[in-house]
Amino acid sequence: MTDTILVVDKLKKYFPTKRGTVKAVDNISFSVATGETMGLVGESGSGKTTTAQCVVGIYPPTDGEIRFKGQAVSKVFGKRPKSLKQEIRIVFQDPGSSLNPKRSIKQILSVPLKVHRVATKKDNLTKIKSLLEMVELPPEYMYKYPRAIGGGEKQMVAIARALATNPSLVLLDEPTSALDVSVQGKIINLLMKLQQDLNLTYLFITHDLSLMRNVASRVAIMYLGKLCEIAPTVEFFQNPTHPYTKMLLSAIPVVSQEEKALKPTKIASRGEIPSPVNVPPGCSFHSRCPEKMDMCAQDDPVMVEIGEGHVTRCHLFAEAKTTAPIA
Numbered sequence: 001m002t003d004t005i006l007v008v009d010k011l012k013k014y015f016p017t018k019r020g021t022v023k024a025v026d027n028i029s030f031s032v033a034t035g036e037t038m039g040l041v042g043e044s045g046s047g048k049t050t051t052a053q054c055v056v057g058i059y060p061p062t063d064g065e066i067r068f069k070g071q072a073v074s075k076v077f078g079k080r081p082k083s084l085k086q087e088i089r090i091v092f093q094d095p096g097s098s099l100n101p102k103r104s105i106k107q108i109l110s111v112p113l114k115v116h117r118v119a120t121k122k123d124n125l126t127k128i129k130s131l132l133e134m135v136e137l138p139p140e141y142m143y144k145y146p147r148a149i150g151g152g153e154k155q156m157v158a159i160a161r162a163l164a165t166n167p168s169l170v171l172l173d174e175p176t177s178a179l180d181v182s183v184q185g186k187i188i189n190l191l192m193k194l195q196q197d198l199n200l201t202y203l204f205i206t207h208d209l210s211l212m213r214n215v216a217s218r219v220a221i222m223y224l225g226k227l228c229e230i231a232p233t234v235e236f237f238q239n240p241t242h243p244y245t246k247m248l249l250s251a252i253p254v255v256s257q258e259e260k261a262l263k264p265t266k267i268a269s270r271g272e273i274p275s276p277v278n279v280p281p282g283c284s285f286h287s288r289c290p291e292k293m294d295m296c297a298q299d300d301p302v303m304v305e306i307g308e309g310h311v312t313r314c315h316l317f318a319e320a321k322t323t324a325p326i327a
């Protein structure tokens with residue numbers, strides 16, 4: 001049986017604003033197995049980044065629980081033990097703004113080594129060299145400053161910084177979307193190699209569904225703070241069920257006849273994503289859904305299990321009736 005490293009259970013994160021409450025994350029549940037890559041996919045404003053920020057401890061949840069290796073961590077916000085901060089690390093989208101421009105790569109990588117006491121003063125340099133080697137950068141890069149290296153190289157340094165504490169779970173928040181297409185593949189290949197070598201677990205936040213086909217073991221779709229569908233990757237692409245999933249899949253480019261055969265018929269994107277301070281009642285997708293029924297504007301569907309590890313939240317599958325376990 002595969003171990004579960006992370007459980008997100010009925011997580012809510014609300015932000016009060018002058019215009020009303022933004023329900024950035026609204027009652028979502030999912031789990032991540034040790035060693036897997038779980039893709040958390042959604043459009044901008046879907047709540048995927050806020051979810052990652054709650055998991056890593058940047059925001060305290062409004063409600064719900066986050067369990068890491070069986071330990072409830074959401075209740076210790078602000079007082080997370082160092083060991084926990086060491087185990088859960090994050091790589092941000094924009095390496096340009098996540099690296100301090102006034103510090104050399106050596107100084108940047110020394111911070112986690114010192115704070116988490118991973119290396120003594122004596123072996124600091126050796127550890128920095130090995131971190132750079134791990135991300136395929138030459139040792140002399142330690143004397144460079146972020147402004148002197150390219151975007152892909154900056155992201156390699158950000159990955160090395162995240163790995164400096166020997167984490168077991170790494171949250172990848174759109175790690176390639178700010179990079180040139182020419183280096184995106186290199187970063188993805190590096191991340192996959194590091195996962196193998198170091199037995200890492202990834203929660204991969206992205207808006208790029210096609211990327212998930214190649215890197216994720218499971219895919220979860222978010223829309224307006226809620227989860228719509230979770231499935232193992234092969235099942236997800238072969239048998240998508242939620243109308244929003246189908247809409248997203250129908251919009252991605254395909255490169256092979258096999259993919260073309262699987263791709264849902266083009267579903268025109270209807271309407272705009274509603275404001276997160278004014279989420280429609282009932283199913284939050286009903287104002288854009290091509291399959292909406294009368295009940296959809298009143299009743300919010302619940303997540304039901306429709307296959308092994310495959311859950312969906314849509315009234316079209318109400319006959320499944322079983323409230324889904326945490327997938």
Ligand code: SF4
Nearest residue numbers: 283286289296314315
């Ligand atoms: Fe569409 Fe209704 Fe399903 Fe929502 S519940 S996705 S509106 S069919």
